[in-house]
Amino acid sequence: MLQNMPWSDMYNKSFSIIAGPCSVESYAQMEEVFKALVKYSDVIAIRGGTFKPRTNPNSFQGLKEEGIKILEQLKFIYKKPIVTEIMDSDDIKYFNNVDVIQIGARNMQNFSLLTKVAKLQKPIILKRGFGNTIDELLSSAEYIKKAGNQQIILCERGIRTFENSMRFTLDLSSVVYLKENTDYPVIVDPSHAAGDSKYVIPLARAAKGAGADGLIVEVHPHPEEALSDANQQLTLEEFDLLEESLQSIR
Numbered sequence: 001m002l003q004n005m006p007w008s009d010m011y012n013k014s015f016s017i018i019a020g021p022c023s024v025e026s027y028a029q030m031e032e033v034f035k036a037l038v039k040y041s042d043v044i045a046i047r048g049g050t051f052k053p054r055t056n057p058n059s060f061q062g063l064k065e066e067g068i069k070i071l072e073q074l075k076f077i078y079k080k081p082i083v084t085e086i087m088d089s090d091d092i093k094y095f096n097n098v099d100v101i102q103i104g105a106r107n108m109q110n111f112s113l114l115t116k117v118a119k120l121q122k123p124i125i126l127k128r129g130f131g132n133t134i135d136e137l138l139s140s141a142e143y144i145k146k147a148g149n150q151q152i153i154l155c156e157r158g159i160r161t162f163e164n165s166m167r168f169t170l171d172l173s174s175v176v177y178l179k180e181n182t183d184y185p186v187i188v189d190p191s192h193a194a195g196d197s198k199y200v201i202p203l204a205r206a207a208k209g210a211g212a213d214g215l216i217v218e219v220h221p222h223p224e225e226a227l228s229d230a231n232q233q234l235t236l237e238e239f240d241l242l243e244e245s246l247q248s249i250r
């Protein structure tokens with residue numbers, strides 16, 4: 001299923017990581033990220049939000065097409081694929097050089113967006129909506145498949161429950177269920193589930209233990225200055241600790 005992916009060789013490794021900041025904020029910020037992460041062979045792609053789905057319209061909305069240009073420039077210098085989220089099919093024209101397109105939790109059931117993005121024939125990371133069942137996630141994947149694209153990566157990023165000790169409840173049952181019942185690769189986003197960087201490494205280890213194929217994790221060279229999700233992003237040093245701590249999980 002993943003054979004046509006430009007990065008399938010890397011993806012087919014035992015455990016793969018997509019890492020980068022919540023938002024692309026500047027060329028300098030992203031250059032630091034690429035420079036630091038390019039050395040990890042299990043980092044198959046760099047993420048960075050450009051069109052940001054922010055709860056509050058007064059929050060930073062992303063650099064939009066300018067952000068994609070920054071990712072593109074660095075992709076060609078550092079030879080790492082790039083991942084960014086699309087929110088509106090009107091923006092498809094900016095995504096030609098984006099390797100993997102993310103559909104965010106808030107758009108998981110935007111069926112017309114799913115259908116239009118599927119037609120680009122690029123791998124799609126489909127994030128589970130925080131109020132959606134696994135069955136609904138699979139129905140959304142079916143929309144993409146029906147539009148002719150089977151390059152789908154499912155992503156568990158936490159759901160809303162009565163529990164509020166962390167930002168969301170990371171549903172690792174979904175990883176176990178999806179690995180048992182589907183052929184799609186399943187990755188976990190421990191960052192948005194945790195909402196706090198100190199919980200990200202333990203959740204990432206748990207995800208690997210539960211059988212996930214990989215992670216998408218937020219990493220920022222200076223999290224305290226981040227324009228979005230400042231609390232949950234790992235520093236580059238913490239990312240190194242994450243890499244090390246994953247080694248002992250088989």
Ligand code: PEP
Binds near residue numbers: 049104105157189
């Ligand atoms: C993100 O990955 O930047 C993001 C907004 O995630 P989610 O859609 O899971 O909230």
Ligand code: MN
Binds near residue numbers: 022023192218229
């Ligand atoms: Mn984020």
